[in-house]
Amino acid sequence: MVVAVILGIALRGRSEEDGVDSFRRQIDALSSEARKPTVERVKSAERNADDADSSTS
Amino acid sequence: MARDLAIDLGTANTLVYMKGRGIVLNEPSVIALNRQTGEVLATGREAWQMIGRTPGYIVAVRPLRGGAITDFEITERMIRLLLQRVGVSRFTRPKVVICVPSAITEVERRAVTDAARRAGAADANLIEQPMAAAIGADLPIDEPVGNMVIDIGGGTSETAVISLGGIVALEAVRVGSFDIDAAIQNYVRREHGIAIGERTAEEIKVAIGSADPTHGENQAEVRGRDLMTGLPKTVLLTPEEVRFAIEDVISSIVASVIRCLSKAPPELSQDFLVRGMYLVGGGGLLRGLAERIERETQVPVRMSNVPLEAVVLGAGHVIEHYEALKGMFMGARR
Ligand SMILES: Nc1ncnc2c1ncn2[C@@H]1O[C@H](COP(=O)(O)OP(=O)(O)O)[C@@H](O)[C@H]1O
Ligand SMILES: [Mg+2]
Numbered sequence: 001m002v003v004a005v006i007l008g009i010a011l012r013g014r015s016e017e018d019g020v021d022s023f024r025r026q027i028d029a030l031s032s033e034a035r036k037p038t039v040e041r042v043k044s045a046e047r048n049a050d051d052a053d054s055s056t057s
Numbered sequence: 058m059a060r061d062l063a064i065d066l067g068t069a070n071t072l073v074y075m076k077g078r079g080i081v082l083n084e085p086s087v088i089a090l091n092r093q094t095g096e097v098l099a100t101g102r103e104a105w106q107m108i109g110r111t112p113g114y115i116v117a118v119r120p121l122r123g124g125a126i127t128d129f130e131i132t133e134r135m136i137r138l139l140l141q142r143v144g145v146s147r148f149t150r151p152k153v154v155i156c157v158p159s160a161i162t163e164v165e166r167r168a169v170t171d172a173a174r175r176a177g178a179a180d181a182n183l184i185e186q187p188m189a190a191a192i193g194a195d196l197p198i199d200e201p202v203g204n205m206v207i208d209i210g211g212g213t214s215e216t217a218v219i220s221l222g223g224i225v226a227l228e229a230v231r232v233g234s235f236d237i238d239a240a241i242q243n244y245v246r247r248e249h250g251i252a253i254g255e256r257t258a259e260e261i262k263v264a265i266g267s268a269d270p271t272h273g274e275n276q277a278e279v280r281g282r283d284l285m286t287g288l289p290k291t292v293l294l295t296p297e298e299v300r301f302a303i304e305d306v307i308s309s310i311v312a313s314v315i316r317c318l319s320k321a322p323p324e325l326s327q328d329f330l331v332r333g334m335y336l337v338g339g340g341g342l343l344r345g346l347a348e349r350i351e352r353e354t355q356v357p358v359r360m361s362n363v364p365l366e367a368v369v370l371g372a373g374h375v376i377e378h379y380e381a382l383k384g385m386f387m388g389a390r391r
Contacts, residue, residue, distance in 0.1 A: 022381075026382055028119055030198055035374055039363075
């Protein structure tokens, strides 16, 4: 009984911290800084496509 | 080796982003089938070229046309072919994130994720198009400020208010740029007595269509079939006529933007006045549309610099940061 209650409290405490952690991680991953590499990858792909276009014409 | 994928399954165009690589596929969401055997004859650009030009036994369709899945089986086959073409098999088993129109039903969502799993995806999750668009358009959605995105596609228009990585308000209507094409087709038939195909109507829209008067407007020569004589015929169409023809579609798109604005909490609402709203999607490229929305809402409208790629870029970003961002999938949020 007692063990179950203590375990319950421990788990609840941990899950609340988990919530804070995962929210922070999510927000960090959405920052402009974090998004830069994804956007850059497309810009460079576009440049390559442009190069390919101009080389064929 | 499995490379995870992000897919923008648009009503008009499908784009695929491969983790670590970038955009690897960009083509019309069209599939051509043999009407008798049900065999797939072509997909993508090749199938698009067949629209309105097929003999009786071939049918070229856009399975997501109206922002709804009208034929589950065809949609599933399109998804399977798409994944095969970018190298997915039962042995590679990548994770896949798919953007679908927000208006689709629970049953339709399940059909899409099931199709991806059956095609070899280890895991398939969905994310709302405007959310992906906001990530891809580089809006500061990690901050507690009001970010507004308007995504006008072929069959749907979706407007969303996003703050702190979550959707605050969303308004999705099954009206989009295809309806502008249809309105032009109807007008030309009614007023000039000639029949034109949907691809011709789309060309007219892109060439001289507008939602608000603009500078340097030209007329267009339109070729079609005379309804009386059955012979090919050319008529002249003015930009005013096109504006008149598409007015109902434009005003229902603007009305949905206004409904979304009115759903936003006041604290975020005042942010829009300073930050503006961001327009993405091919339909947003219509001349004068940004000005028209701006005039009717009194909120500045800015064009994204990646209007056609914003959604797949946003979904691509989610696939690059899968663990951190998996809480953003449809259904993961409470
Ligand atoms: N310059 C343009 N002017 C007006 N409409 C355009 C223009 N470019 C593309 N479109 C229209 O945008 C639509 C496709 O937009 P897209 O964002 O790819 O749609 P979806 O996301 O639904 O697949 C098509 O109906 C196309 O005719
Ligand atoms: Mg789209």
